[in-house]
Amino acid sequence: xxxxxxxxxxxxxxxxxxxxxxxxxxxxxxxxxxxxxxxxxxxxxxxxxxxxxxxxxxxxxxxxxxxxxxxxxxxxxxxxxxxxxxxxxxxxxxxxxxxxxxxxxxxxxxxxxxxxxxxxxxxxxxxxxxxxxxxxxxxxxxxxxxxxxxxxxxxxxxxxxxxxxxxxxxxxxxxxxxxxxxxxxxxxxxxxxxxxxxxxxxxxxxxxxxxxxxxxxxxxxxxxxxxxxxxxxxxxxxxxxxxxxxxxxxxxxxxxxxxxxxxxxxxxxxxxxxxxxxxxxxxxxxxxxxxxxxxxxxxxxxxxxxxxxxxxxxxxxxxxxxxxxxxxxxxxxxxxxxxxxxxxxxxx
Ligand code: ADP
Ligand code: MG
Numbered sequence: 001x002x003x004x005x006x007x008x009x010x011x012x013x014x015x016x017x018x019x020x021x022x023x024x025x026x027x028x029x030x031x032x033x034x035x036x037x038x039x040x041x042x043x044x045x046x047x048x049x050x051x052x053x054x055x056x057x058x059x060x061x062x063x064x065x066x067x068x069x070x071x072x073x074x075x076x077x078x079x080x081x082x083x084x085x086x087x088x089x090x091x092x093x094x095x096x097x098x099x100x101x102x103x104x105x106x107x108x109x110x111x112x113x114x115x116x117x118x119x120x121x122x123x124x125x126x127x128x129x130x131x132x133x134x135x136x137x138x139x140x141x142x143x144x145x146x147x148x149x150x151x152x153x154x155x156x157x158x159x160x161x162x163x164x165x166x167x168x169x170x171x172x173x174x175x176x177x178x179x180x181x182x183x184x185x186x187x188x189x190x191x192x193x194x195x196x197x198x199x200x201x202x203x204x205x206x207x208x209x210x211x212x213x214x215x216x217x218x219x220x221x222x223x224x225x226x227x228x229x230x231x232x233x234x235x236x237x238x239x240x241x242x243x244x245x246x247x248x249x250x251x252x253x254x255x256x257x258x259x260x261x262x263x264x265x266x267x268x269x270x271x272x273x274x275x276x277x278x279x280x281x282x283x284x285x286x287x288x289x290x291x292x293x294x295x296x297x298x299x300x301x302x303x304x305x306x307x308x309x310x311x312x313x314x315x316x317x318x319x320x321x322x323x324x325x326x327x328x329x330x331x332x333x334x335x336x337x338x339x340x341x342x343x344x345x346x347x348x
Pocket of ligand 1: 012013017035036037038039040041042043044
């Protein structure tokens with residue numbers, strides 16, 4: 001189902017948490033919203049689910065208004081599933097009974113529970129287990145199966161992987177994506193983890209200061225963040241002063257092509273690169289100097305000085321032996337820079 005939000009605002013105790021948020025999530029697609037802690041992610045999901053009422057704005061599902069100036073459909077009538085951050089399974093109920101809890105009484109048959117377990121890629125052998133006998137990833141999939149039991153049009157996922165350790169997280173994430181695709185449900189996930197947002201969402205939105213500052217396809221948002229703050233929030237950045245040279249710019253890395261010009265015609269601007277655009281080779285005539293080398297097993301971090309700029313660059317641990325502190329290096333930049341005005345309003 002299509003989820004539509006417009007003009008959504010919410011304050012608690014006179015403090016704005018969300019301001020004028022608009023969102024469209026197309027049928028059977030996944031949106032990931034990313035924002036730092038306290039940016040209003042859970043509040044937004046709770047408004048969509050119907051656990052809280054917005055101060056302004058409307059929320060509708062396939063054109064049916066759920067929340068607006070004249071409407072407030074109660075949570076249990078919205079056809080929206082919600083998976084809380086900790087999964088929130090009933091600790092005293094088995095896996096099967098947790099899942100059946102989401103079903104209408106007439107539908108609480110073994111067959112439907114089995115079907116949901118299969119949908120959530122849960123081994124039938126787990127049916128009689130209690131929640132504490134499951135791994136974190138299994139608990140999350142039980143919570144998802146329980147939320148899908150009511151065949152919701154939209155499912156909301158509040159940081160569903162944050163309690164899992166790194167190895168399990170990526171695995172559970174792809175399992176959950178499979179489940180959502182198989183069930184054809186529209187999904188909104190919120191997270192503070194940018195990698196998670198970029199890999200989960202077919203669309204990504206960035207929440208900051210109570211507003212949705214940017215939304216789009218993950219690669220588009222990552223490649224052309226609207227300002228340096230969003231750029232740095234989404235991944236590591238190298239930001240250097242730059243000057244225009246025709247269609248290109250001159251900076252500490254030499255003359256670079258421009259990938260996206262978001263400087264809005266400013267006289268003073270900076271060039272943003274991602275560290276993975278840099279290639280560094282030892283070279284006696286290079287214009288960079290190696291200031292420091294730190295090796296941590298598989299990876300080594302080189303600190304380099306180019307003119308007035310210091311950058312940290314990662315190379316495979318084995319490659320670090322090619323460099324010595326104090327020696328010169330040659331830096332090549334793959335691809336172009338993104339330009340931003342100096343001192344843009346949200347910078348810093
Ligand atoms: P996030 O999920 O992004 O970490 P939240 O939506 O939980 O952020 O919270 C955003 C802000 O709103 C926080 O400052 C939080 O303290 C405040 N807040 C959330 N819910 C309530 C509430 N029920 N009453 C008062 N303040 C709240
Ligand atoms: Mg939260």
